[in-house]
Amino acid sequence: MIQALWQHLGISVISLLIAMAIAIPLAIWVEKHDRLANIMLQITSVLQTIPSLALLGLLIPFVGIGSVPAVIALVVYALLPIFQNTYIGIQEIDPSIEEAADAFGMSRMRKLVKVELPIAMPVIISGIRTALVMIIGTATLAALIGAGGLGTFILLGIDRNNTSLVLIGAIASAALALILSYLIHVLQRVKIRYSLITLAVILLGFIGYGSYKVIDQPADEVVIAGKLGSEPDILINMYKELIEDDSNVKVTLKPDFGKTSFLFSALRNNQIDIYPEFTGTVLESLVKVNSSETKNLSQQQTYQLAKRKLASQYHLKYLKPMKYNNTYALAVTKKFAEENGLKDISDLSGIQDKIKAGMTLEFIDRSDGLRGVKKLYGLTFTPQSMSPDLRYGALHDGKVNLVDAYSTDSQLRQYNLVTLKDNKNLFPAYQGAPLMSEKLAKKHPEIVTSLNKLSNKISEKQMREMNYQVNVLKRSPKTVAHEYLIQHHLLK
Known part of the structure; x- marks a missing residue:
């Protein structure tokens, strides 16, 4: 919970501060140019109509997955309320007050800081609070692209039909929105320069912590991710135990990371190192194949073709598959x-x-x-x-x-x-196997050896039973994975 809350808070606050840094100066600049202001209002309005999932999908090919696309998307959604309220707040200042400021010989900047912004501040703050609530609510989708946050609880609860997890994520998100909204209300009463200093300190704090995490990351760390669901969660816990049992490599797990396309993109962009993938999914969604190549393939032929295509097209190493066919x-x-x-x-x-x-x-x-x-x-x-x-x-x-x-x-x-029964044999083979870069496989051959211990292991019945243990009996994926490895003598 603490980790998810911190991730959600970081994404939300950084997005809000960036949106403020863009929208407020922009609104001040176009305030004297009505035509340009209308154009900017139209643009920000159109940006906000783009569905959030579609926007995230459009960003992934350019910036990968994780926090970066999430922050960009949230900034886009926050621009309209902040820009609109800043523009309206300054526009609606009584002209006589503007004239009085000019009569006192105030410069443009001094008039802005001493007169316009203080008068317009309640309206601007209203826009910021609206943007904040919108950001915190939308940030739950960041979990779909590996950025973490409170959305992880919601997605996991939906996937496992666990209402408690959904409520934990939803209530925590709502509480976070209320708390931050109140803090902004408090900042409204403070002088502008003190507010700006406070915001700058917060931003630098998040940037500093993020930089520290990058620098402090162990040199020999392997990041293993899994798709949404109990099965990938069980498998990546098996991978972690097998690797750490045979070597000194530190393994970090990122469960419930997202959909296939997100994981594949993360692997290709070195944001993760390993994830379990299915042979049928490789041929259907990830590599380029001719329809004639995929006709009437056995399980072994499906795996070999997937392995060759991944190596030739993406320089990825596809290890030996497990026994069960999750078709x-x-x-x-x-x-x-x-x-x-x-x-x-x-x-x-x-x-x-x-x-x-x-x-x-x-x-x-x-x-x-x-x-x-x-x-x-x-x-x-x-x-x-x-x-x-x-x-x-x-x-x-x-x-x-x-x-x-x-x-x-x-x-x-x-x-x-x-x-x-698929009596006409439409559904291809879907055997799971670890997918990693060829570079990692060459650097750590011991990891390849460890993960290949699962080759031809785990039957459909066994996998279904393990999924049942997690989804229905609410047992930990880590515990279920460990018990299987112990029972089948796969750990030292």
């Missing part, structure tokens, strides 16, 4: 399967008028997902798009009767669901 599946309740005689995906063609499907956006849009299912099996139903965590609850509650699934999902056991 896509279509799942229904046992009752619905029995009532309609469902065993294979082909059986769905006879009951399309009964299908109410809830599926993730990723599955709906993939050629090895719903698009491929419809084409190969001749199905025409239209699903509702749902977040991964909600679709199982909707199936259990009878709101939908068909969902996409992964073969190791704990909910398959939790809700006693039936997966339909």
Whole structure:
């Protein structure tokens, strides 16, 4: 909680100060130029209409992931209320007061500091407080791109269907907004120069702490990240124990780091060193392949092709895969399967008028997902798009009767669901394996040796059981990972 709170506070305060440094001087400069002021208001208004996730996605190719794109996005959203309120606050000053200041022979800067800003300050502060609340609320999305913050609790709670975690993140975020809003209100009563000094000290404090963390980082540290969910969390804890058991390398974990594209970008930009990736995902989403190359591949052929493409296109090292195949599946309740005689995906063609499907956006849009299912099996139903965590609850509650699934999902056991056989072999192999740079593999061959201990280990049943332990029984991923390694004699 302390770490997440500090990350959230740092991102929010730095974003607010940068937005103030841009918007307030800009509003003062255009105050005497109405046409230019209107243009700037239109631009800042348009910027604020860009969806936050879309803006983060647009920034990633240019600045990578982590705090930098999060801060840029938050600054963009904070510009409008601060710029607009500063401009309006100065514009609405009584002309007679302006004339009196001119009559006393005040310079432009002296009039600004002694007359205009003090009079306009309540309106400016109102804009700053509005921007602050907006920033703190939006900053929860920073967790999606590896910047941490209180959004980590919310995303983890949604993924594990844990309302307590969602409430912790939401309430802490709201409390932080109220506290900072009150502090700004207090600063309003202080003289401007003292307020500026206070803000400068805060900014330098965050910059100094960030610089210290970079300098203080161990020279031989390896950062391992994982996607959202219990399974990646379990795997990266296994990686950490195996590496530290065999070497003196210090391992730092970054769980619930985000989606596939974010992790892959972070790996390529040296922001992380290792993360677990699936063979099917590599061929479908990460490397360039011809459709003829991916037809009718065995699990071993899928891995070898993924390994070659990653090495030739990105100079990445793909280690040996684990045993289980966490491929896509279509799942229904046992009752619905029995009532309609469902065993294979082909059986769905006879009951399309009964299908109410809830599926993730990723599955709906993939050629090895719903698009491929419809084409190969001749199905025409239209699903509702749902977040991964909600679709199982909707199936259990009878709101939908068909969902996409992964073969190791704990909910398959939790809700006693039936997966339909892919009798036409659409879904490719999805075996998990550590992905790292070739440079790291050459520098630390002992890490490669350690992680290859998981080669051909962990069956689908074992992985599903471990996911069940974390998601349903609420056990720690670290504990579950350690128990598996001990039971299978993988630690010294």
